[in-house]
Structures are given as structure tokens and as C-alpha cells.
Amino acid sequence: MSSQKHRVLNHLQDGKFLNQLVATNEYGILRLPARICELRQDGHFIKTIMREVHNRFGEKTRVANYILEQRK
Numbered sequence: 312m313s314s315q316k317h318r319v320l321n322h323l324q325d326g327k328f329l330n331q332l333v334a335t336n337e338y339g340i341l342r343l344p345a346r347i348c349e350l351r352q353d354g355h356f357i358k359t360i361m362r363e364v365h366n367r368f369g370e371k372t373r374v375a376n377y378i379l380e381q382r383k
Contacts, residue, residue: 313346313349315338315340315346316346316349316350316353318338318340319334319338319340319343319346319347319350320350320355320379322337322338323350323355323357323377323378323379324379326378326379327378328360328376328377328378329343329376329377329378330343330362330374330375330376330377331343331374331375332374334346343377344375347359347377355379356379356380356382357377357378357379357380358377358378358379358380359375359376359377360375360376360377360378361373361374361375361376362374362375362376
């Protein structure tokens with residue numbers, strides 16, 4: 312497993328949400344959706360929650376937040 316995938320999975324396994332801003336600032340990951348896709352292909356159940364936020368210009372936009380789903 313690549314180190315980026317490992318960092319993303321560890322973050323999600325701690326029960327925390329992950330979005331692009333956190334991935335870039337904390338882990339230096341610039342292509343978070345690609346890492347999420349790879350983890351899904353590896354069999355991990357990751358949910359995407361779209362959240363509306365305001366950008367630095369005050370405009371509404373949406374960002375993806377990822378969380379690991381617990382399967383029974």
C-alpha cells in the first residue's frame with residue numbers, strides 16, 4: 312500500500328472525516344479522490360458526504376467529505 316493510501320486509511324480508521332483541505336495541509340496529498348478510489352477498489356467502504364461551504368470570495372460551493380463506513 313502506498314504511503315498516501317496508508318495515511319488516508321489511518322485517518323479514516325480513527326473515525327474522522329477527511330476532505331481535500333485537510334489531506335493537503337496535513338498529509339501533502341493533492342489528489343485525494345484518487346486515493347479514495349484506490350481504497351474503494353481495495354474493498355474499503357468509504358462514504359462521500361457533500362457539504363456546502365463558502366469560499367474565500369463568499370461564494371457558495373460544495374466540498375466532498377469522506378468517512379469510513381462500518382460494515383457488519
